Amino acid sequence: MTDLVTFGETMALFAARRTGPLRFARDFDLGLGGAESNVAIGVSRLGHDVTWVGRVGDDEFGELIASTLRAERVDARAIPDPDAPTGLMIKGRRTADLIDVRYYRKDSAGSRLSPADLDPALIAGARALHVSAITPALSPSARAAVRHAIDAARAAGVLVSLDVNYRKALWTREEAGAWLRSVIADVDVVFATEDEARLIADTDDPDDPVALAKALGPRHVLLKFGARGAMELSDDQVRHAEPYKVTEVDPVGAGDAFAAGWLADWLAGADPDRRLRTACAAGAFAVTSQGDWESLPRRADLDLLRPTSEGVSR
Numbered sequence: 001m002t003d004l005v006t007f008g009e010t011m012a013l014f015a016a017r018r019t020g021p022l023r024f025a026r027d028f029d030l031g032l033g034g035a036e037s038n039v040a041i042g043v044s045r046l047g048h049d050v051t052w053v054g055r056v057g058d059d060e061f062g063e064l065i066a067s068t069l070r071a072e073r074v075d076a077r078a079i080p081d082p083d084a085p086t087g088l089m090i091k092g093r094r095t096a097d098l099i100d101v102r103y104y105r106k107d108s109a110g111s112r113l114s115p116a117d118l119d120p121a122l123i124a125g126a127r128a129l130h131v132s133a134i135t136p137a138l139s140p141s142a143r144a145a146v147r148h149a150i151d152a153a154r155a156a157g158v159l160v161s162l163d164v165n166y167r168k169a170l171w172t173r174e175e176a177g178a179w180l181r182s183v184i185a186d187v188d189v190v191f192a193t194e195d196e197a198r199l200i201a202d203t204d205d206p207d208d209p210v211a212l213a214k215a216l217g218p219r220h221v222l223l224k225f226g227a228r229g230a231m232e233l234s235d236d237q238v239r240h241a242e243p244y245k246v247t248e249v250d251p252v253g254a255g256d257a258f259a260a261g262w263l264a265d266w267l268a269g270a271d272p273d274r275r276l277r278t279a280c281a282a283g284a285f286a287v288t289s290q291g292d293w294e295s296l297p298r299r300a301d302l303d304l305l306r307p308t309s310e311g312v313s314r
């Protein structure tokens, strides 16, 4: 039995070590990145059993992904695909605070995920399913896999969580909006930035976060405002969360961390105020180091941050 099932594409990640145009980068840190595996690691570190499913190439990067996730205690069902390579993500630093992410993932192993890769019994045995709207943008078979997984979760009464994670390199706003509107009624929890929420919501006041959240529809709506914190609309009640004070080194991965924190506390049965604080703390931790997931917190770390922290722990 697992608490959370998630699936998607995880890529080998090359992060340039120095700032400037990528062609002058010279050296890179090799790691991995993928929205859903970032969430899987985050939820695992916060104490729950997580299963991640995805296709990887039958290559060194596929090994890197499987072994890293397993080291993070994620039950990684990394399906080796003999016919396609692991996708790549290249992270450049054009300036000290301008990160430029490029994908080399067309026809990758991860994009070849299909409904047959996702066992409905695995999903039915979990308490929550987490998907992102990156997967449906990868290929028709990956899109069908998301629908299949959501249907399996709904049939079994398993919580369905969706992170909008709009990636303009993969599809247009119109394509993403149409797909999102086709699934939103089957979603229990949605994570979005305000701009992402506007892909789905039809409201007269798209600049009002509360109106936007109400127009989305799911039982739990989480709107993320970056360094300004977040808002939750759950069961008609609105909660605002102050951000935690950290020095931002790399903003990539904050949204995945936030989703991980929220889901971990939902699984733990935490009260809604605490759940939202955990989500914000996890998001804050994520921006403190270069990697997409390396600085994600364990439970004991959560108390280290305070909204008004002076940065000293005694």
Ligand SMILES: Nc1ncnc2c1ncn2[C@@H]1O[C@H](COP(=O)(O)OP(=O)(O)O)[C@@H](O)[C@H]1O
Binding pocket: 193, 223, 224, 225, 226, 227, 228, 229, 230, 243, 244, 245, 246, 247, 248, 251, 252, 253, 254, 255, 256, 258, 279, 280, 281, 282, 283, 284, 287
């Ligand atoms: N610089 C920051 N300082 C403190 N918390 C942050 C910072 N950036 C992000 N967070 C936290 O992480 C959450 C998600 O980040 P955000 O950038 O809004 O999402 P995404 O990565 O999906 O665009 C925010 O709602 C906030 O709680």
Ligand SMILES: O=C(O)C(=O)C[C@H](O)[C@H](O)COP(=O)(O)O
Binding pocket: 009, 033, 034, 035, 036, 038, 134, 165, 167, 251, 252, 253, 254, 255, 256, 257, 292
């Ligand atoms: O899987 C993909 O396509 C990715 O882009 C992987 C990224 O590492 C994360 O998804 C970060 O996303 P945020 O948490 O929204 O900053």
